[in-house]
Every structure is written in structure tokens, then in C-alpha cells.
Amino acid sequence: MTQPREYQxxxxxxxxxxxxxxxxxxxxxxxxxxxxxxxxxGVRRPKSKMAGHLELLTYSQITLSxxxxxxxxTGCQTIEGFLPLKNDLWLMSYGLYITELVNQFTAIxxxxxxxxxxxxxxxxxxxxxxxxxxxxxxxxxxxxxxxGYRPQLRECVACHKPLQPVNNSFSASSGGxxxxxxxxxxxxxxxxxxxxxxxxxxxxxxxxxxxxRLKIDKMLARDLEAVTRGYLKYLLxxxxxxxxxxxxxxxxxxxxxxxxxTEQPAAKAIPExxxxxx
Amino acid sequence: MAQQNNITAADAIGRLTQELNKLxxxxxxxxxxxxxxxxxxxxxxAEKLAAAILSLKLEIKLCSCCCNVTDTDPCPLCRNEARDKxxxxxxxxxxxxxxxxxTGVYKGLYHVLHGxxxxxxxxxxxxxxxxxxxxxxxxxxxxxxxxxxxxxLEGEQTALYLxxxxxxxxxxxTRLARGLPFGTELEYADDAxxxxxxxxxxxx
Numbered sequence: 403m404t405q406p407r408e409y410q411x412x413x414x415x416x417x418x419x420x421x422x423x424x425x426x427x428x429x430x431x432x433x434x435x436x437x438x439x440x441x442x443x444g445v446r447r448p449k450s451k452m453a454g455h456l457e458l459l460t461y462s463q464i465t466l467s468x469x470x471x472x473x474x475x476t477g478c479q480t481i482e483g484f485l486p487l488k489n490d491l492w493l494m495s496y497g498l499y500i501t502e503l504v505n506q507f508t509a510i511x512x513x514x515x516x517x518x519x520x521x522x523x524x525x526x527x528x529x530x531x532x533x534x535x536x537x538x539x540x541x542x543x544x545x546x547x548x549x550g551y552r553p554q555l556r557e558c559v560a561c562h563k564p565l566q567p568v569n570n571s572f573s574a575s576s577g578g579x580x581x582x583x584x585x586x587x588x589x590x591x592x593x594x595x596x597x598x599x600x601x602x603x604x605x606x607x608x609x610x611x612x613x614x615r616l617k618i619d620k621m622l623a624r625d626l627e628a629v630t631r632g633y634l635k636y637l638l639x640x641x642x643x644x645x646x647x648x649x650x651x652x653x654x655x656x657x658x659x660x661x662x663x664t665e666q667p668a669a670k671a672i673p674e675x676x677x678x679x680x
Numbered sequence: 681m682a683q684q685n686n687i688t689a690a691d692a693i694g695r696l697t698q699e700l701n702k703l704x705x706x707x708x709x710x711x712x713x714x715x716x717x718x719x720x721x722x723x724x725x726a727e728k729l730a731a732a733i734l735s736l737k738l739e740i741k742l743c744s745c746c747c748n749v750t751d752t753d754p755c756p757l758c759r760n761e762a763r764d765k766x767x768x769x770x771x772x773x774x775x776x777x778x779x780x781x782x783t784g785v786y787k788g789l790y791h792v793l794h795g796x797x798x799x800x801x802x803x804x805x806x807x808x809x810x811x812x813x814x815x816x817x818x819x820x821x822x823x824x825x826x827x828x829x830x831x832x833l834e835g836e837q838t839a840l841y842l843x844x845x846x847x848x849x850x851x852x853x854t855r856l857a858r859g860l861p862f863g864t865e866l867e868y869a870d871d872a873x874x875x876x877x878x879x880x881x882x883x884x
Contacts, residue, residue, distance in 0.1 A: 417800065423705055448861055454870025458800075458833045483871040488833065491840035495799055498833075502800045647799035654805070655844065 405468065411435055412463045412481060414521060415456055416501040420446070427472065428456055430464065431504055433518040436511045440466055442475045455480045459487055459497045461522065482522075486529030493528055495651060499644040500524055500541060506638050507549045517548040523610065533614045535623040540605050540613045542630040547606070551637055554578030555603045560587070567596050572629050574636035592632055598625045693719065745816065747792040747809045749774045757790060764788040766823040770813065770842065772796050772830055780828065788826070791816065796834035797841055803834075810842070817851060824852040831858050 413432030421427050424446040431437045445453040455462045455478040465477035487497040504521050508514070524541040531537050546552055557564050559578035571580045571591035579599060585591045601622065605613050618626070631645055693715050700711035718726050742748070743755035746768075750756070757763065757777070767788030771777055777790050795808040805811075816822065825846055829835035839855055846853050859877035860869055869877070 449864060451864075451868040453832075454873050457870075457872070480871050485872055485875060488836055488872060489840075491837065491844055494833070494837055494840065498799050643802040644799035646802070647797075647804055650804055651841075 408465060408467050408476065410463065410465050412461065414461045414501070414504075414518075414525070415458050416505045418456075418458060424450075426456070428475070429505060431501075431508065431518065431521065432513070433515045434513055436513040437505070437508045438511055439472050440464075440475050441469075441472045452478050457488075459484050459494070459501065459525065461525075482526070484525055484529070487525065490529075491651070492534075495644065495648055496528055496534060496538065497525055499538070499642070499648060500528075502642060502644045503542070503545060503634065506642070507545055514548060517545065520544050520548070527610065527614070531614050533616065533618075535627065536605070536614050536616055536618065537610070539602075539626050539630055540610055542634060543602065543605050546630075546633070546637075551577060551633075552606070553602070553633060555599055555606065558584050560584035565599070569596070570594055570599065572633070574633045577633075592629060594629060595622075595625060597622055598629065601626060602629070742792075746790050747794065747812055748777060748790060749792075762787075765821050767826060768813075768816070768822050768824070769826040769828050771828045772835065772838070776828065788824075793829070793838065796829055796838040798834045798837070805841070808838070810845070813842075814845065814849075817846065817849060822851060824854060827853065827855045831856075 411432045413430040416431045417429035419427045424444045426442045442456050444450050461482040463479045466473040467476045487493040558581040559576040571585035572594045573580050573588050573591040696715040697711045700714050739751040743750045745754045745758045748755050764787045770791045791813050793808040827839040829838045843853050857880050
């Protein structure tokens, strides 16, 4: 009946809060135990052996000791530190956005291996991929799917008729696309272009490596972002704090940062392999 | 069983205990011990303590230049003519200044942000004193900004952000070296620290 006092797991640190003088409470996201809180003793002291292995955006092997309240971390070793993310203002902000969403959308101690793998891959790909916008949309849509909120993009969510290639609307409260006739009855529906629907469907149905090969222009990228962000915000019933930061950052850096991903001004939104017809 | 406060201490002691209990790192028992200690201590000592606490709240303000806590404005560091006015060292907390001053190596000025950017906590650019810093840098006296924010994620984020903001102004932006702390063992070092320690290695 008794569980061993010590146990090991590997997980990503997705949140940290201060505790006492030199300790922290960490939220760790693992494939086999789900998300849980644990105490890291002394990690705010400069000579802490564990601090570097228990920073946000770090995938670590962690040894814990069971306690009556929160378990205590007794040892740790970095598996992947995502160093490129920690050296770039944008990548770090995107990384924090991803971990914040994971934290918001998961419940305590509910393991979901697929979602874990999605999170890990997204963090790994962030520093390698040129199409970060698509990567983030991929993450968001698949996170929604894993949490049971997969948006309906095939038919009108109200009348269930197939969608026509006209300007439809996205309704966060209904969880999908509304045709023009039904959108009139929904006050908060967000207009969505035919291209945007196509890209969202493509992201929903295809593996990541196909998705990041898409070429989309800046306008479309912002459209997609507005749709998924709006939906996420509706579901969470609160602002995603790191998303607000990303917006701030974009506003302030406008015209200041030449190195920021420059989407090719490709006019064609969908590559050949996309078979869909609206 | 463990019924508390069967016998309640006298009101004044209880109140003091409660207030002391609110201080960081002081639990109910320590608070009680301090309260009883003060009760027995000479009148003068208690008065000095009370006066010190009061003057802390009444006299301490932020330096209009560097945002450090001070009782005179500008603060002694900013007023000191001997200090190098072309260098500004940016730190998160006033305590960080004490740590750097303790080394006696740095002779420039400081700027205290009073926090670090933390997107997930909702702490943005306007919640720390970055605007005060950029305002200070407009007149061209400052040639170098040394970023001495903490080496955790928030500190790094803040440093990266400041770098983006300040480099276009034509100011040299430097970051404190990050590497192995003195007195540690290599095998416990994490990847980030070791990588940077290797990158920043120096010839003996």
C-alpha cells in the first residue's frame, strides 16, 4: 500500500512562485503524472545546485520526496534547457505564452502524453522554425483539441449546413464557424475570410512539418491570431497575460527590429497539397 | 485538542504579536517571543525601534534620478561628483546596489527598476521603472548601460528587452557575465551556466 518515499519524473517547468525566503513552488508538467506543484528548497540562493535546472522553460529530470503537503524536490538534472529560447526576447516570450496556455488548459494531475509531446515539440521547434506564427497556431489548435474544444470549421455550427465560400464568421461562444445567415443572430461573431478558414482547417488536420511549410502573409497571420486568441480568451474567461505582453512587444518594436520573422509576401495562402474546397 | 488562545495575552501584546507576525519570515511563535522581549526591554530601546520604523516610512523616498531608495533627493550616489557619470548599472532591487557596492569595483551610477518584466505574472514594461531609465539616457552623458538584472528568466527577459530598446539610441549596452559562481562544483552546473561560462572564458 505504501508508496516509495522518493520518486522520479521528467517534466517541463511551467510556472514558479516564490515561497518564503529562498524557496519556490514550481508547477511541473509531466507526461505520466500530468501537472503538479512541488517545492524547490533554496533555489533562490545564488549557490543553489538546482536553480539552473528548475528555471521556467526547462525540461528536467526531477527527483521528489513525498510529503504530506507538497512534495519536495531533492534532485534535478536538465534534459533540455531550450537555450535559444532564453537568449531571444521574442522566443522567450513565445515560450512563456505556450507554458501559460498549458498551465491554464490542464487540470491538476491529469496526464496527457499527447499534449505533453505537443508542448515539448512546439518549444523545440520555436528556435528552429521560420514560421513561428503557424507553429503557435498549430499549438493552439491542437491544445484546444486535446482539451475538448476543437473548433468546428467544416459546417455552420448553428444550422449544420456546409459552408459557402463567402465571408463567414467565427463565434467563440458556439465554438466554430457560422454561416452569414446564422451569424446575424450572434452578436459577438468575428468575421473570418475564406482563406483563414482554409488555413485553420489545414493546421487542424495536418502534421506540424506540413503546417510550417505553409506560406501566409502578415495580414492573414494576424487574422488567424485574432481568431484563435479570441477563442482561447473566451474559453479561459480571462486575458492570457503573456499574450498581452506579446502585443505590447510587437507594438513597441514596430519598425525597430529588422530581425523579426519576415513572412514572405506570398499571395497564395494554401499549398498545392491542400485538397479542400469550401 | 489544540485549542488556541484559551488564555489570551494582554491586548497590547496581542496587537504587537499580530503585527510582527505579518513580517516576512516571522511566525506566530517568533512574533510572540519578540513581543515579550520588547516588553522587558528598556523603554528607550522600544522607542528607538518605533521611531526607526516611523522614519522609514516618512523619510524614505525614491531618488528622482536613479529610483534608488533614499532620504535625500537626489541620493548620495547620484550626488557624488567622484562617480563616473557615463556608466549606469541597471539593477532590479535596491538591495542589489548594496551587493555591487560591497565589491568596491564599480564606480559608476545605478538605476533601480524595482522589479523585472514577467509576462506570465502580468508585469509589463510600465510596471517597472524603465521609462525613468530611458528618460535619463536622452541627454547623452551616459555612454554605457550595464545590465545587472538577475540571471533568472525574468531578469534575462528584462535585459533582452532593454537591449532592444537602448541599442538604437547609440548607447553601449553590456550584460554582467554569467558563469560559475565562486566556490561551486562543476558537476552541479546547469547547461545554461556552463555554456555561458565556456563562451565567456578568459585567458589566465
